[in-house]
Amino acid sequence: MTAPEPSEGPLDIQRLWTIVGTIIAPTSMITALLYYFGWHHVYWFFYYFGVNSTTLGYGTTDYLIRSLDVLYVPLTVTAGAALLAFWGHDLLRRRLTAGAVIRLLRRALPVMAGVGALLTLGGFWSVLARTFFLRRILVAAPLSLAFGVLLLAYTLHLWRTLPTPPPDEGTPELEGDSEGDGTEPPAPPAPPAPTPGPPRSAAAALAEWGVVLVLVGLGLFWAANDYAAAVGETRARQFAAELPTYPYAIVYSADSLSLTAPGVRETRCKDPKAAYRFRYDGLKLMLQSGNQYVLVPERWSRVDGVAVLLPRSPSVRLEFAPPLAGSGASKRC
Template structure:
């Protein structure tokens, strides 16, 4: 016996279920990849700009930026994790007190109910105080945002402003939530909650991006303090480079038949390898130094020296 053909409607429904499941997995992964790419790009851009190199000229791939993102994101993620633990502990205690106060307020004993109502009123006042504190911090952050033409040159502006706005929106959201739980008849403010939530996400994103830039610049300074830790390179060229960087030694190669390379440069270090070029820096840092861009073709010859550490 031959089985009846599958119902097109059933097959279409199953396909829709599978597509929905795939979309639920792919969409978060795409967002996560985009975030990792952005923070890796922000950190790398600040890092190589310290050496005078625009990161877009290096030719790093999306995977390269994603792989470089954990370093600048480690500290913000640890801080957010610790804050989440603190908020969870505080919320658990507050929730227990709120439930206890609401239970007492509904007790059959008038004295117990009166005590419970007093506790509910005190909790409501404290919740409103938290909301006011959050609104004040948020207002200070907004004022700093509007004062960018005056305060934009402040070194900590791009970190203090989003942190104030994030703290303010977080306190305002939590205070409103506790107030609603203590006053069940209070109408919900859905629009305010959505706006504050979006503002919280944007502020955290801004602060994290700022820290990623600072992390890249700090990593660049650490590399500049120890340029001797980078791979050592000996560069041979067909033409004289007339380098202005301090500390790079130039010597003429002896002329030989068939020899196309005429000059040799020592005391260079490999900063990073791009898609089709190398970025070299002098072995010692100096304010007058510059980054040398070398194409990976037959016009140059490179030798990478062993590390001075006998096995």
């Protein structure tokens, strides 16, 4: 049994990361990804309420903060899975000297390659068509692509690091004459040992790892993108369900705002000298972004609910009341 050739995988990855780091600054790339996922979260949150998020004046800091809600779970799960994979690989590497483990691994490699090929095919198929994964299971299609490519690459890595199998040592015994002369037949000549192929070039190894990392990165990016949309819509549903527990936002205005949202009541003040002559009850403040308020009716629904974008100005004043006080807690104009 010949010793396995040293694997160049870790060195190849280290070289690849060095090349990528010289082209793309890691800090800039991470900031861009956080900004993108935060934007996606905000877009789908307000899309649930029928608001175009581009009109809200969100800044970079707002999107970066929102991205934490999106990436907390994916990063935790990915880090935990990667740690388990590293520990499992280290345990397997330590046991590769045992003959029984090597024989078992040789039988398992075709199965691993088949599963990886099926997962990769399912991921690529979902890119081109709307498959069962896309319709039924969240992030199943992108994770199928990422894990399938990883499994294929790892299977190939194990196959390259396995020692060369020895030639068959069992030879049939030659039958002597019935009397036996006490001499042993000459042993057949041993077959020549297999010679390893030429080593791969550094460029080929870097190109292979580069393609693997690109496909895995695209799959994880796709999964995080879908997860961001799901989190944004989930947070919107949660906000709509908890509207009765939020404080009331009573709007006072110098001029009529003509708000006709369901459940919103306009009251005209009788005092002609009042600075704010109109009061609007039945609203809840969603957020204040940029230079405007976003309000929704207390009885908002997806059937007839609307969202109100109210610019901040000296002619508009907001007053808040606890949810148990009722929408008409303040009667002052």
